[in-house]
Amino acid sequence: MMRFDFGALALRGFTALMMLFLIFPIGVTLLVSLNPREFVLPPTGITFEWFRAAWTSETFLRGMSVSLVLGVCASLIANALALPAAMALVRCDFRGKAAVNLLLMSPMLIPTTIFSLALYIYFVRLGYGSGLLPLLVGHVIHVMPYALRIQTASLHRFDPSFEEAARNVGAGRLRTLVSITLPVMRTGLVSSFALCFILSWNDFPISVFLAPPGWTPLPVELFSYIKFQYDAVAAALASSLIVLSAVAMVLIDRFAGLRRVMRS
Amino acid sequence: MPDDAIQVDAIQKLYGTMKAVDDVSFSVAPGEFVSLLGPSGCGKTTSLRMIAGFIEPSGGSIRVHGRDVTHLPPEKRDVGFVFQNYALWPHMTVAENVAFGLKLRRKSRREIAAKIEESLSVTGLSGYEDRLPKQLSGGQQQRVALARALALEPELLLMDEPLSNLDRALRVTMRRELKELQARMKMTTLYVTHDQEEALSMSNRVVIMNGGRVEQIARPYELYETPASSFVADFVGITNFFEGTLMRCAEDWDEVRLASGQVLHARAGAGQGGQPGDAVRALIRPERVTLLSGPEEGANILRGQVMLAEYFGAVLRYSVRLDSGETLRLEVHNFDAILENGTPVHVRVPPEHLRVLPLDGRA
Amino acid sequence: MLRRVLPPLLPALLALLIFVALPMLWVVRTSFNELVDGAYMVEALSLDNYTRFLGNPWYLVNTLWFSVRIALLATAISVICAYPVALYIAGTRGLLRNVLMSLVMAPLLIGLVTLVYGWIVIFRGGGLLNSLMIALHVYDEPVRYMWNIKGVVILLVYIGAPYIVLSLLDSIEKISPYLVEAARNVGASRWTAFWKIVFPLTMPGLYAGLVIVFSLNFAAFAVPLMVGDSKTQMIGLVIYREALLNNDLPFASALSVIMVAANTLILLGMGALFGRLILNKLEVKQ
Numbered sequence: 021m022m023r024f025d026f027g028a029l030a031l032r033g034f035t036a037l038m039m040l041f042l043i044f045p046i047g048v049t050l051l052v053s054l055n056p057r058e059f060v061l062p063p064t065g066i067t068f069e070w071f072r073a074a075w076t077s078e079t080f081l082r083g084m085s086v087s088l089v090l091g092v093c094a095s096l097i098a099n100a101l102a103l104p105a106a107m108a109l110v111r112c113d114f115r116g117k118a119a120v121n122l123l124l125m126s127p128m129l130i131p132t133t134i135f136s137l138a139l140y141i142y143f144v145r146l147g148y149g150s151g152l153l154p155l156l157v158g159h160v161i162h163v164m165p166y167a168l169r170i171q172t173a174s175l176h177r178f179d180p181s182f183e184e185a186a187r188n189v190g191a192g193r194l195r196t197l198v199s200i201t202l203p204v205m206r207t208g209l210v211s212s213f214a215l216c217f218i219l220s221w222n223d224f225p226i227s228v229f230l231a232p233p234g235w236t237p238l239p240v241e242l243f244s245y246i247k248f249q250y251d252a253v254a255a256a257l258a259s260s261l262i263v264l265s266a267v268a269m270v271l272i273d274r275f276a277g278l279r280r281v282m283r284s
Numbered sequence: 285m286p287d288d289a290i291q292v293d294a295i296q297k298l299y300g301t302m303k304a305v306d307d308v309s310f311s312v313a314p315g316e317f318v319s320l321l322g323p324s325g326c327g328k329t330t331s332l333r334m335i336a337g338f339i340e341p342s343g344g345s346i347r348v349h350g351r352d353v354t355h356l357p358p359e360k361r362d363v364g365f366v367f368q369n370y371a372l373w374p375h376m377t378v379a380e381n382v383a384f385g386l387k388l389r390r391k392s393r394r395e396i397a398a399k400i401e402e403s404l405s406v407t408g409l410s411g412y413e414d415r416l417p418k419q420l421s422g423g424q425q426q427r428v429a430l431a432r433a434l435a436l437e438p439e440l441l442l443m444d445e446p447l448s449n450l451d452r453a454l455r456v457t458m459r460r461e462l463k464e465l466q467a468r469m470k471m472t473t474l475y476v477t478h479d480q481e482e483a484l485s486m487s488n489r490v491v492i493m494n495g496g497r498v499e500q501i502a503r504p505y506e507l508y509e510t511p512a513s514s515f516v517a518d519f520v521g522i523t524n525f526f527e528g529t530l531m532r533c534a535e536d537w538d539e540v541r542l543a544s545g546q547v548l549h550a551r552a553g554a555g556q557g558g559q560p561g562d563a564v565r566a567l568i569r570p571e572r573v574t575l576l577s578g579p580e581e582g583a584n585i586l587r588g589q590v591m592l593a594e595y596f597g598a599v600l601r602y603s604v605r606l607d608s609g610e611t612l613r614l615e616v617h618n619f620d621a622i623l624e625n626g627t628p629v630h631v632r633v634p635p636e637h638l639r640v641l642p643l644d645g646r647a
Numbered sequence: 648m649l650r651r652v653l654p655p656l657l658p659a660l661l662a663l664l665i666f667v668a669l670p671m672l673w674v675v676r677t678s679f680n681e682l683v684d685g686a687y688m689v690e691a692l693s694l695d696n697y698t699r700f701l702g703n704p705w706y707l708v709n710t711l712w713f714s715v716r717i718a719l720l721a722t723a724i725s726v727i728c729a730y731p732v733a734l735y736i737a738g739t740r741g742l743l744r745n746v747l748m749s750l751v752m753a754p755l756l757i758g759l760v761t762l763v764y765g766w767i768v769i770f771r772g773g774g775l776l777n778s779l780m781i782a783l784h785v786y787d788e789p790v791r792y793m794w795n796i797k798g799v800v801i802l803l804v805y806i807g808a809p810y811i812v813l814s815l816l817d818s819i820e821k822i823s824p825y826l827v828e829a830a831r832n833v834g835a836s837r838w839t840a841f842w843k844i845v846f847p848l849t850m851p852g853l854y855a856g857l858v859i860v861f862s863l864n865f866a867a868f869a870v871p872l873m874v875g876d877s878k879t880q881m882i883g884l885v886i887y888r889e890a891l892l893n894n895d896l897p898f899a900s901a902l903s904v905i906m907v908a909a910n911t912l913i914l915l916g917m918g919a920l921f922g923r924l925i926l927n928k929l930e931v932k933q
Contacts, residue, residue: 024658029740030731031735032735034863035736038728038731039747042754042808043750045763045768045805046753046765046773048765048768049765049768052768059773059774100661102659104658105656105658105659106657108652110911112651124659124660129862131865131906132866133866133867133886133903134669134866134886134903134907135904137674137899137900137903138673139666139670139671140891141673141674142673144671145673148847157666160662161662161666164659164662168659190811206926218756219756222758224759224869228869228872228887229891242764246764250771256896258764261757261758261761262757265753265756265758265761266753269752269756278749279748279752279813280754282813294925305769336832358828359831359832359835361832365829365832365833371829372827384830385833388835433832436833436834451892597705
């Protein structure tokens with residue numbers, strides 16, 4: 021930990037300004053969503069009218085259910101693919117491990133524009149251009165590296181000697197997995213799932229490329245809405261997304277350390 | 285004294301209400317090697333860092349060659365500092381590390397080159413100019429750190445446990461080299477360590493610290509032979525402690541009665557002005573206790589049984605359970621056999637080596 | 648060994664092979680196809696799609712060069728915004744640090760559309776900022792912040808700066824405070840110690856951040872789509888439009904190949920620049 025105390029005041033002031041910049045759109049959205057006068061300040065009170073409108077809007081509800089199904093499925097599949105890979109990466113030493121690791125992380129390094137376009141063309145050529153499959157595949161591939169990262173981190177965190185100690189006192193392979201390995205993994209899996217879900221739930225670029233007609237995820241729905249309408253209902257929906265993201269952030273940070281996960 | 289190289293006067297460092305350094309005063313004469321010795325957390329490193337200017341004292345004053353530097357920033361102090369982890373700048377070569385301070389002093393290029401060569405040859409690093417720190421071994425990094433400090437010819441050199449990251453064999457070698465170099469260059473040095481061997485073998489004087497305070501300032505020999513407090517006696521070397529009561533202070537001898545009832549004689553004046561009836565501690569170094577070859581009678585002759593024999597090669601250390609109940613450790617240097625556990629023995633505690641210290645609050 | 652390691656890795660590797668590697672190769676192949684009126688596209692081996700872009704000065708200036716400029720500008724501003732923040736955060740701990748880190752990472756997790764909405768509320772013609780400025784008589788006519796280049800740059804900085812903060816923090820936290828003290832000890836002022844010791848040692852982190860953020864910015868299509876106008880024809884946006892609105896998959900594919908090539912070239916250039924500046928010294932072999 022370092023302390024740079026030169027120009028400490030200027031540094032603090034600048035940081036405060038930047039934090040304001042970062043929080044500004046989020047704070048304003050929350051404010052408008054609760055403000056009875058919509059965009060007119062100062063607020064005269066608190067209303068949940070906009071939230072009610074947002075949460076009963078048929079378009080939004082449909083978007084939500086699409087995003088929910090998509091997020092849950094994508095997270096489950098991505099985690100299921102990542103778990104055995106993470107175990108192999110952490111537990112075994114083999115030649116080309118670094119290369120395999122890089123390969124598995126590669127979706128993070130490919131611009132979403134290109135990745136989405138590639139999937140789009142691929143599925144068009146395979147004849148699935150307008151199905152739900154491309155969208156699901158896109159989301160799975162997009163979130164899988166994050167799942168892999170959290171899971172390897174949580175596997176790394178425990179010393180193999182924990183398992184050796186369990187074997188030493190007489191636990192079998194399976195018993196060790198159930199009583200020692202998985203309890204430690206459980207928190208990792210929870211945060212991994214939370215991260216994958218929230219990334220999928222909030223995703224716009226991939227969805228806008230790959231969503232078939234009639235299966236519009238919530239962010240794309242919200243985008244179409246704000247393109248033509250300017251009201252506090254959109255703010256209420258955006259606020260709901262912010263709150264959900266914040267909950268996920270807390271979960272992930274609690275169990276996996278947000279910073280290690282988000283570093284690219 | 286005004287001509288001291290360092291004069292530290294009643295410095296303090298408070299962190300909240302915690303006194304990390306509490307009223308510490310000492311001085312170092314020009315050319316002298318002084319160690320700050322104590323357990324971790326005793327305030328020795330904090331004191332050193334206050335002298336270097338990395339920490340602002342909460343009170344007191346620090347003078348370097350008579351100049352008050354208490355509130356000067358570190359770059360204005362002209363004191364060399366060798367860090368425990370060396371703190372070599374990883375993006376600079378050995379030569380650049382050494383040259384950095386010289387460049388800041390706007391020395392000519394030729395002068396810098398000469399200084400680099402000189403300080404690297406003094407520390408035995410000639411030929412390593414273009415290496416990066418991470419290409420060097422721990423011992424070599426240690427030498428670069430020293431060369432970097434010496435190149436600036438500082439008024440005094442501060443060293444913060446410089447050898448503690450080296451393995452034992454290298455530490456002993458470096459200790460000797462460092463001491464020789466210091467003596468040759470007559471470099472005024474203040475040296476922080478928790479290793480009593482280092483402190484005793486290298487220093488002209490040792491400042492023993494505990495709990496943020498100075499326990500004793502003395503030459504190594506005095507420190508060991510006449511510790512001023514139980515803490516010093518315990519921290520430096522091994523000591524037998526016996527709690528008891530001062531019974532008699534007289535011209536011929538003093539007397540201490542131990543808690544078990546056993547009475548020990550000490551030389552006259554050992555009680556240091558205490559009154560009969562005072563609670564005291566009697567101390568004796570293990571190597572001062574004599575193992576008798578057979579039963580003898582007389583003052584300070586005690587009976588017991590061998591509990592444990594620890595063989596160190598040149599030294600044999602017995603733990604003897606005395607009949608009165610105390611345990612006494614004693615060391616033997618010339619021995620032909622090792623006594624079995626349970627062997628009854630007689631030992632003598634020479635009165636002239638028994639120290640009696642008042643039992644004050646500070647243990 | 649391989650027999651033990653391969654089975655658990657296989658599902659993930661296969662997924663990547665089938666849904667990343669193959670599609671990417673298809674893109675390259677598709678870029679040589681031809682679009683024929685009436686048909687979707689026909690197999691061919693032609694360079695028409697490339698010459699159509701590279702031979703057209705309008706595309707070169709308004710799309711390729713424009714994207715490079717915007718990406719560089721947004722990256723540079725992100726660095727200027729992020730560096731002091733990273734420096735400050737490195738010196739904090741406890742609750743303050745947690746709060747600051749959460750704020751920094753929030754834009755990375757909260758969806759783009761949500762964030763854009765917030766900025767629209769602030770920046771639109773009759774939005775908060777304009778109302779405030781006009782009320783304070785800073786200016787009288789509403790200023791256009793959104794749906795132009797300004798909006799695109801602001802949003803790109805907003806999304807990019809957090810990445811740079813995180814990657815700088817990695818570097819700064821590796822710098823032992825003793826290195827700064829050692830510099831002060833040999834006579835360096837705070838400024839000198841910063842420029843000669845701390846700053847060079849943060850270059851690897853800065854470079855890592857630059858690579859990520861430049862690539863993100865260069866390929867961006869959602870941001871110019873949402874807050875740009877007809878002038879902000881960034882290459883990512885053109886790819887999106889050609890593929891989804893014009894159904895010209897061969898041309899979109901060629902553009903993707905060109906984009907990746909240009910990105911790689913620029914990153915190599917940056918790498919060379921940084922390499923000469925500092926990295927060679929830090930990465931010398933043992």
